[in-house]
């Protein structure tokens with residue numbers, strides 16, 4: 447994965463396991479990611495692939511019962527230091543300063559971000575006073591400016607309103623305004639538009655892209671929707687059962703993907719302007735629970751190309767097949783070597 451002086455976040459061999467009665471659930475099992483300045487990294491995969499747990503671990507908001515291993519290195523511009531977020535105490539001062547400061551998060555459900563009993567303005571003020579300025583007048587100006595930037599009509603009035611008084615779309619905008627008011631280096635967006643109708647979704651995605659252009663914030667965008675990936679991402683990590691199966695730039699994802707799982711996801715995606723009779727192929731079967739998984743490729747049980755004795759013998763590494771393009775599949779790896 448590209449890692450250079452532009453890299454601001456690096457996740458190395460991240461593992462998040464939960465001890466359950468049924469066995470060890472490996473929600474995330476050896477994930478590497480890298481995020482550069484001004485980059486949008488899309489993370490895509492079916493439900494249960496480990497997208498949320500991966501990104502929640504960056505902010506250390508996973509349950510205390512989770513066992514976390516690996517490194518999450520933030521190259522902090524604020525302190526000029528490399529900080530391993532994986533080793534910070536979960537509710538310590540350092541991570542609390544980073545949460546909502548250098549790294550902000552937005553969710554599918556804005557009510558998760560807001561408390562119902564405080565006004566939008568007060569909640570945003572609290573964030574700004576904690577992370578940007580101690581001056582109340584200046585903080586209020588920053589809050590109003592953020593509300594204006596996300597296209598909120600009548601920001602002065604919105605300032606004094608409670609979250610439930612806003613429409614769904616406006617709440618989503620308010621949540622983005624709150625996340626950006628602290629001027630974060632990184633914004634993590636976990637399915638922020640999934641609950642919105644198509645028009646609102648397009649508006650919110652455009653808004654995020656515009657704000658990113660303006661502020662230079664890097665974004666990690668989680669979705670199960672490849673259409674959204676196309677709209678938002680520079681690079682993409684395709685996840686399945688706690689592992690990155692393919693990692694590449696967005697053009698290569700749509701025009702030169704190699705992993706059978708990525709190809710299956712692409713075939714299951716309705717494409718705009720496609721012939722009406724184009725058949726969509728759902729991926730057969732369900733994502734298994736990641737407990738007591740057999741050796742070998744995680745996608746083995748659902749892969750149409752799977753070869754017994756080849757794909758299920760040993761764990762498969764993520765292999766670089768070209769600059770910036772990584773694939774976790776022995777068949778692709780063999781073909782690639784043979785082709786040289």
Ligand SMILES: Nc1ncnc2c1ncn2[C@@H]1O[C@H](COP(=O)(O)OP(=O)(O)OP(=O)(O)O)[C@@H](O)[C@H]1O
Nearest residue numbers: 464471473492493494495496497498499500509736
């Ligand atoms: N607190 C928890 N305790 C036990 N298992 C968990 C916990 N949180 C998540 N998991 C399991 O970890 C795996 C990954 O979950 P995660 O929510 O990260 O997937 P996801 O790709 O984000 O899915 P979705 O798109 O549905 O949010 C799943 O098998 C899930 O059941």
